[in-house]
Amino acid sequence: MSDLTYKIIVGLEIHVQLNTRTKMFCGCALSFGEEANSRVCPVCLGLPGALPVMNEQAVENAILAAMALNCEIASFTKWDRKGYYYPDLPKNYQISQYDLPLGGPGYIEIPLDGGKTKRVRIRRAHLEEDAGKNLHTSGYHSQVDLNRAGTPLLEIVTEPDLNSPEQVRALAVELQRIVRYLGVSEADMQKGHMRFEPNVNLVIERGGQQFKTPIAEVKNLNSFRALERSVAYEARRQLDDFLETGRTMQMGNKSTRGWDDVNEVTVLQREKEEAHDYRYFPDPDLVPVTPSEPWLAKIRSRLCELPVQREVRYVQEYGLSAYDAGVLTADRSTADFFEEAVKLGASAKRVCNLLTQLGLKLAKDRNSDLAGLGLDPAGVADLAKMIEAGTISASAGNTILTAMVETGKKPDALAEELNLIQKSDVGELERILDQVLAENEASVTEITTGGKKAQKARGYLMGQVMQKTKGQANPKIVADLLSKKLGS
């Protein structure tokens, strides 16, 4: 047993719901949580005679996402019908893209621990319409809600380049960041905007021989946690299964499994991959898409620096920690806010601290973002500059930031109002210090003789100065003066 090693191999299929105003092929608004079958029309109901009309915004969003994933963009792409019978599929075919997807091979960089990244190849990205939902609520009969039918989905398929549950999760999180940055999807997991289907197996080395376990596809995962844990579970299960039965990958023994979120196990759904014949053929109701260069250029102009690139740049350019860079780049509005403030001349580190230690927490508490708090980059930049200049202390900065959110006032006004401006007048501070020294001879002696109590005595004297100035003395200046007068 001791000579056994294995490697996890995972390829991922991801469905991302695009945030278009209307559905993929009709004018119905996208739906979440509305009354069943209230957002439908002859087209998405698949009524006789109804015809689809392509939503150009969906195609633009899909192409933009494919560009961000470094995919080759097809110069000719078309719509195909994928035929299968299921009650949530009103036409009994899904309009999808078969042999000519709009996005060809590409790649995505995913962040790994230690500030490194890994390149995962993308096989393809194509656009399709979502199905409705079957509701099994009332006894003998099932019901069908077609509100979701026709919602635009971008399907992204990776190559099997992922080698751990953590990498799988990292890719999913990174993809979420990207589509949000691009503004092509809300990527809200709670609303099912991202759904994952990992294909998992192991390559096992034992006794100088290599074995591959049968591939299992886990269907329809809609949280990062379920995605990560299902891959981890599959790795364990497949290893155990191999040790017990020695089964290896063969033609047709790919299985389909579901995820039991309560017991955190995968459950067998279909033992053998059914010989599905979807009878794909080009949809004669739709015309092919041949993106023109000006159109592609217009879409390309919406591309932005991707989160992982920004994250690396924040570490290198601003000297932020990898952790802080990750927090700031988690969503685009925060990163844009941060950069805007830095551009106005504020110290990156000070702005970072204001945002990561307090601003984002305030936003989260109020279920908002920074702009939603009434903050603007100029105000935060001014605040950071005041801290940097020693006009106020760092802790006063936090007090002022909270007050800015609560009152909407400017930081300098608040600093005055709340009496938080530090005394930095050396002459005045020296006078106060002299007074403190005269009143506390014992402490002065402890410092000048050195020894164990010196440090504590210094703190005490500093505290006395602070008390006399109602906390407004610039601590750095006081400390310098104290050193000058008493040495060390």
Add this chain to the structure above:
Amino acid sequence: MALHELTALELRDRIAAGTLSSVEATRAVLDRIERLDPTVGAYLAVFADRALESAQAVDRRIAAGEKVGPLAGVPLAVKDVLCTSFGATTCGSKILENFHAPYDATVIRRLQAADAVIVGKTNMDEFAMGSSTENSGYRKTANPWDTSRVPGGSSGGSAAAVAARLCQAALGSDTGGSIRQPASFCGVVGLKPTYGRVSRYGLVAYGSSLDQVGPITQSVADAALLLQVIAGHDPCDSTSVSEELAPVEDYLTRLNEPLERLRIGVASDFNAGADPAVREAIDRAVEGYRQAGAQIVELAMPHLDYAIAAYYVIATAEASSNLARYDGVHYGYRTKDPSDYIEVYSKSREEAFGKEVKRRIMLGTYALSSGYYDAYYLKALKVRNLIRGDFVRAFERCDCMMMPVAPTTAFAFGEKADDPLKMYLSDIYTIAVNLAGIPGISVPCGFDEAGMPIGLQVIGPAFSEARLLRIARMHEARTDWHTKRPALAG
């Protein structure tokens, strides 16, 4: 002159001039339907009350001096393949027996915007699959010229209704000849427009890349009038052509002007397969054009022989997918007491689809199946391209082509019903036009020894409807075939 002897255009002009009311005209049609349709069987539904209300509304507006549309007050029939928000839309199928569409097809909206009076919906082969209307799930439609014979199909109800004057004009749909062949069998005019000329939105799909709505009328001028109303871009149909690419022309104004130096293409070899009576009538018609100054160009159309094979792969492949939605789950017929949802599908479809529809679904499913796709569907698409090429080359040498509509005249009920292949082969002259997406018109050009009508087919390049109608009108102007009415129609 009795009202039923008037064409749609003549009737319209009288109503517009106030010398005839639409209510009178509509009532006359409804009376004739009541009297004759039990014999003809053209209609699946008649909307007497609704039609009279529309007619009254038109009359009121004309009396008030309001501007009315180009079909104001004219009683029309539409094939039951078109969705209407009134009445059922059955497509001749039991599976849609009680299906009430919640919307109107674009062509229905256009007819109504033109103030037409829609009197009813006409019988058809189930889902437009057939050449005799015998595949209707509801009733038999007789040929008004001889009620022991079929009216042709699949728009047999519309053609029979026009021939028997049970409406002033009608709409049909044509996937492989379904307007032209019944028009030919019933001695009326039938126009299949260029693919993309008329919106398909609300036309229940059979073969989506081939289907096109068009008029069935008593005269070429009526065909022009109806086409004028229904043609044009529709944002709801991605395959309808834009105004910039192919603007809708004025089909009526210059209709009576003959074309100078007309070049007519004829493929004699291809025509040789038709019955002698049909061939003679076509030759006579072409000779008439020659005498009027046209030049006859002999053409080779090497790929037309493969048209039927290609058509029955492409049309059935599309149909197998288009008809998948009739599953008993969402609307239409549902089997009683299914044991599971799979049985909802299989039994509903088994019980409600007719034999021919099942046959075509199976053919199409087979053609699209993995492992067969390349050999059938893809090959058929290649043949389609070759046929398009034949026509493109032909139209470099001529302005239009002329050929029969069908190899025979209307046949007796049951004659071909048990031999699908024989039935398929009767589409030989019409199918290539659909594959090429070009327009074709059938105009009456004679009768066989049994007194059954024969149609001349005139075919033109894409979007040449204005010229095509003028060419057809040249024939009509010199002959009186179109003025003949079946005895039954009085």
